[in-house]
Amino acid sequence: MGASGTPGSSWPSDVGAALTTGTVARRLGVAPTTLRSWERRYGIGPVHREQGRHRRWTSQDVGRVEEMCRLTALGVPPAEAARVALQGAEAEASRSRHGGEPGALSLGNVRQECRGLARAAVRLDAPAVEAQLRSTLGEHGFTTGWEEVMAPALHAIGRKWASSGERYVEVEHLLSWHVSSVLRRPVGTGAAAPAAVAPVLLTCVPGEQHTLPLEALTAVLGERGLPTRMFGAALPAEALYEAVRRIGPSAVVLWAHSRGTADRALVHLVTGVEWGVRGARTHPAVLVAGPGWSTAAGAYAPGVERLTGLRTAADRIEALFAS
Incomplete structure (x- = not known):
């Protein structure tokens, strides 16, 4: 995974390795219905359709919707964010106008699921945060889920809060509450310990x-x-x-x-x-x-x-x- 976080840097580059809408939604931290709505309203979506029915996302498709996620997290209206995302040159101009992504989090070299979780939290999108956490734990379990997804996102938001006064306290509180909730809901059942074993x-x-x-x-x-x-x-x-x-x-x-x-x-x-x-x-x-x-x-x-x-x-x- 690339450390720079550039759109499409960790995504498939050819149609044969393209992703489904559900997979893209989980990794970006948005609901599948949101992606379908953006495609219907603004033309932000996968170009390739497999067998005339199933949408498949290439790295270029993901790059556009990733840019739209970034802009909407900064407060840009969806229609304007879509227009900018669809025009690469305009995207660079938009980043300059917004002063170098003031709402972006410094995450470093992390899993794409961590980026999706952080984006959802910054948007205060509770359903997307919950879905991302459940998906992460279901796929990776508690240890990897905490070390490589939840903890890096929490630390990045904590650093942003510390450098921005009280601006991000609501983001930190929302993410912490959802992380705490999901940690108390086992995603699987481990081997039961003998009843006589002291806890x-x-x-x-x-x-x-x-x-x-x-x-x-x-x-x-x-x-x-x-x-x-x-x-x-x-x-x-x-x-x-x-x-x-x-x-x-x-x-x-x-x-x-x-x-x-x-x-x-x-x-x-x-x-x-x-x-x-x-x-x-x-x-x-x-x-x-x-x-x-x-x-x-x-x-x-x-x-x-x-x-x-x-x-x-x-x-x-x-x-x-x-x-």
């Missing part, structure tokens, strides 16, 4: 509200058939202690997004929780995750591990169950 307890530390990465980890563990107990944002220390004591988890994952919420005393508190009969007491493995925790070796209690990355975190936790 993994996952929670944000007190004062921490950033839950999406932890929700992604919970979803991946569920996809792998590992039992979990997710407590979400800002669980008070006393409540965490009681939950660990009552559940007797195999592991506890403490998420901290910022240095200000990463609390060493809390780690020591959790590592000290024990349960079971006298002479056979046990305690959980304690894992810290998130950018707030120190990377220095030995920064926490003996045996405490710092998780890095969604895939490696899930692998490490799965290894605990296998040991």
Whole structure:
């Protein structure tokens, strides 16, 4: 996939490898009905029709509709956006008039599905965001879906928000809500864990509200058939202690997004929780995750591990169950 994001850079270049309307809609983050409407009203659509019936999209066809998506996301009326998209020279003039795409997001080298998700979010097109997320998880699963589609889109919108004041807060909120919702709806069923296996307890530390990465980890563990107990944002220390004591988890994952919420005393508190009969007491493995925790070796209690990355975190936790 090209890093520049130029229209058609990652799409088929010949009719034999052309795409269906449904595939193009999923990758661009728009509804198929929207594409058909644009074709009917403005002439933005595939030129080739297979066997007189089925529309097939070439890279040139996709480039035109991609340009129209970009312009409508900037607030250009659809009719004008279509006219500009159909005239390459006019498209360049339009970009100059709009000051170099002020509404564009800096995504870098990402999957086309990520670009489609970001475009849909910027347009505040909730149905398209939902459809893109469902399609991504159905095709790639939670791990790749989070690492290569959802997280890059969220980070790009977060950077745009930080550089534009409050202008993009509504975009970030809408996308975060839909990502959170879809992460809680498994797209498949992993192998069920034995009933006697102690679950993994996952929670944000007190004062921490950033839950999406932890929700992604919970979803991946569920996809792998590992039992979990997710407590979400800002669980008070006393409540965490009681939950660990009552559940007797195999592991506890403490998420901290910022240095200000990463609390060493809390780690020591959790590592000290024990349960079971006298002479056979046990305690959980304690894992810290998130950018707030120190990377220095030995920064926490003996045996405490710092998780890095969604895939490696899930692998490490799965290894605990296998040991």
